[in-house]
Structures are given as C-alpha cells and as structure tokens.
Amino acid sequence: MNEDRQKILETKHLKKYFSIKDALGKQTGVVKAVDDVSLTLHKGETYGLVGESGCGKSTLGRSILRLFPITEGEVWLEGNDISNLSPGQLRPYRKKMQMIFQDPYTSLNPRKTVGETLEEVLKIHGEKNRTVREEKCQEALRTVGLRPEHYNRFPHEFSGGQRQRVGIARAILVNPSFIVCDEPVSALDVSIQAQIMNLLDALQEEKQLTYLFVSHNMSVINYIADRVGVMYLGHLVEEADTEELFSNPCHPYTQALLSAVLQIGAVRKERIELTGELPSPLHPPAGCVFHTRCPYAEQKCKEKPVMPRELSPGHFVACSLYGS
Template structure:
C-alpha cells in the first residue's frame, strides 16, 4: 500500500515550514518571549494513507493538527491541500475546504455540548454547510450513527447518557457526517480504557477502507500508532526529527530520540531481554530551545557540531528521512 501511495505524483496535503509561536506576556502586558510550539515542520500526506505523529507530551503534535485546520492561526509556513494554501483562504473558500477536512478531538467528554441532543449536534455541520433538506439531514445522521456502531434511538439522547467509548464514536460520527476526505485524529483513544481502545482503532480502520479516508493520526502510544499507520513522523520540542514507513522506523530507527522512544515499548515475552535507553536531563523549554540540534542536551551521542549547527533533513533510504548530524 505504501509503495503505491508514495508513487503518486501529487500528495493530498503538503505542509512546508509550518511554525506556530505563542506570545508570552509579562505582568504589565509587555511581550517577554515566544513559546515555539511548532517550529519549521514539513511533511506530506498522501490520499488513502494514515500518517502517525508521535512524541512526548508537549512536543507540539496537537498544535500542529489544529493549526493545519486553522483552529489556531499559524505564525508562518504553508499547508497546501489539493493545490490550495489553507492559510490564504477566508470566508466561503475556507468553509468549503473545512467540509473536506475534519477533526476528532482527544477528550470525548469535553468535546460534546452537554446541552444538545446527539441528533441536533450531528445535524449542525450539515446545516452550516447547507447540505440537504431537513429530512435528508436526519436520514444522513441516522446513517452515520449506524456506521459508527450506534443505535437509532441514540439520536434523541444527551452526551451524559453515554460511556467514553460511545462518546468517541459520536465524535467520529460528527467528523464524518459531512463526508470529509481528510480526518485529523488528535489522540482519539488516549482517554479510553485499553479494551475500548482496540474497538475504536478497528472502527477507524474499517471506516477508512469503506469511506476512502485519509488520516493524520496524533498519538503518544507507539503500539497504537504502529498498528494503524502507514508512515510515522517523530516530533521533539516542536520539530520533526524523523519520518519513515512504519516497518522501517520500528526495525531501523536512526535518530537517537526515536531509538529511546522505541526502547520504552514493552515486549510481551518475559524471556526476551531488551536494552532500555534512559535519556538524561529534562526536556528544554520551548520558550528557549537549545542552539543547534534541539536534542543535543539529552543525546548520548552528542558532538561539538550538534551544539552549533541545526542538522538538515536527509533521506537515508526510500522515504526514510532523519535530521541528525550522526547521519
């Protein structure tokens, strides 16, 4: 599947040099600095694939997804969706492109309006995008409820009447009701029990095949990302340090940070010994990231050049990119 995807001439989404900085203000309102949540990130997403995005909490994964959709405005860079720069659109053009790009949020509890019935909540996107008449919208909602494994009578209930797994199914239904092409999934299973996680992940895969969806899948659970992703990007302190096909990343990780992440994944065999790479030191503040390579303060292989120069991204093998002076 991956070979076919990457042989396509035009990717569905091209992100170039994306930056999102949040200003920090002092007690008197003066600017005291910037939090570099996303700092010069570039990648491509092909139609029909799942691109997994992993990294420690606070590395900028969720901010990246929200910025692509313009839920937060970018500081700099480009996000080109089917030859249109999302950051240059406004008004009706932006509304139309958002119909094709939807998001499933992390928290199934806070992402649903507790005062609205499920049916009303799911019909709202159809009303905003002026899709169908009233009866047709109700029929569409009933259809999508069935696709995500819910019952017709759930249409009339409120969010508090559902479990966490059911609420995440509702969140997925809300994203899919307008028939999008690209879905950004912001840690959609991290708030769920492990037994429920597998059900939701299988549902994501089933709907991807059925509806021809493309996913940008943000998560910190490497086993989940390995199961669902065709390619994976690894983020650290707002930057992408490695991108590779899933099998290549897990069999031959090149960046020291990726190697440390993968060493923490448990093996379900007590007889197999695995060397754990323990990173020393604390994650630097995105207010004041290190000069040169951002990982050099914790890297076990640090060299002088790492402290002075930012490593350029290099393609070490087919579709396997890394930003590291070791390579």
C-alpha cells in the same frame, strides 16, 4: 513508493509560534510550538505522529486545520494553499478536513442530544431540509455502529467509547477526505481502544480517508499507521514507513522512545534512558534541539541546526550522526 499516489495534504516549513505577552501587551517571549515542519500525506494513508507531551504534535494538527493562524509556512490541501485564507474563504475546505478529539467527555455539548449535535454540523453547511438532515445523521450513526434510538439521547447517557463514536460520526458527516485524529483512543479503556481503532480502519477503507494520527503511544501507532513522524520540541526529527521506523530507528530520540515500549514475549532489549528534562520550548537549545539529552551529542550538535537527510527512500532523519 508513494510518489504516484495523490497528495492530499502537504505542509511546507510550517511554523506556529505563540508569543507570550505581559499585562501591558509587550511581548516577553516566544514559544516555538511547531518549528519548520514539512510533511506530505497521500490519499488513503495513515500518518502517525508521535512524541512526548508538549512536543507540539497537537498544535501541528490544529495548525493544519487552521484552528488558529499560522506563523509561517504553507498548508496545501488537495492542491490548494489554505494557509492564508480568511475564515469565510476557509469554509468550503472545512468540509474536506475534520478532527476527532482526545477527550470524548468534553468534545460533545452536554446540553444537546446526539441528534442536535450532528444536525448542527449540516446546518452550518447550509442544509435546510430537516428530513434530509435527520436521514444523513442517522446514516452516520449507523456507520459508526450506533443505533437509531441513540439519536435522541444526551451525551451523559453514553459510555466513553460510544461518545467517541459520536465524535467520529460528527467528523465523517461532511464527507471529509482528511481527518486529524488527536489522540482519539488515549482517553479510552484498552478494550475500547481496539474497537475504535478498528472502526477508524474500516472507515478509512470504505471512504478512502487520510488520517493524521497523533499519539504518544508507540504500540497504537505501530498498529494503525502506514508512515510515522517523530516529533521533538516542535521539530520533526525522523520520518519513515512504520515497519522501517520500528525495525531500524535511526535518530537517538526515536531509539529511546522505542526502547521504552514493553513487548510481550520479546527479549528485553537494552533500555535507553534519557536524562534530563524536556527543555522549555520558550528557550529551545541552539543547534540540534535534542543535544541536551542526546547520548551521542558532540560539539557540532550544539552549534549548527541539523537538516533532515534521506537515508533510504522515504526514511528521513535529522541528526548529525548520519552526516550533516
């Protein structure tokens, strides 16, 4: 169904490894934070990325934004390969992709007023006229539901939700087409979460934004995402449209994640409990990375890595239960 829509972002076999070095600079290990992830985002859609802490979902978001060099693979933004550009060459693309951060308390410089923080964004992109800058920033504040008098206030004078609004204003100020939302609501009160998600929704409608929405909260993902990718230990193990994924989860890990979600009024489903710990990404299991905790693991899972298969249109699963 998405084939006819414009591709905004595409990653091809993206890998991000962090090397662990000892005091003398000798490499002693490699953390495979993101391992061979390919995904495609179309204009105006929200792609939800779920997984437990440490599975590499934030690293994936930051790799796409090229906040650090990529180990291998490609990132395509609006038809341009940006994976090997230098910081200077990247600058024009920085206007097209932005990020909203998890913690609204550290994402704003405590010594700068909201106005200064926002104006700095335009200064970086070469807007020299002060009045133009202020006008644009005031407009961004209005768009995110803040008042003009908030312009000269410091971050500590705001609540968490208001700060997150400032963070959103900073991200939309350069008119991006693609925004990485890195757990944008998980640090907020539940009542505020809904407000911020509605704001993100409204902005998406108005500006045709594309979101990569990173979260560990299944109900938030269910509410906001059009398509969902499930990550485990650096791998994308399942990807499907939201409805399809929530009604017909195929990967054993997705099934376990969903069975842990509480639902009001619903008959309590059987809870699938995963045993064991998340393996260290320093020494990921051979074969299928999930086999150490998978209730259906067989001998072949330990031997051969599984490739994603398309079960039904748009529904990809990397699990040998569905043929390998």
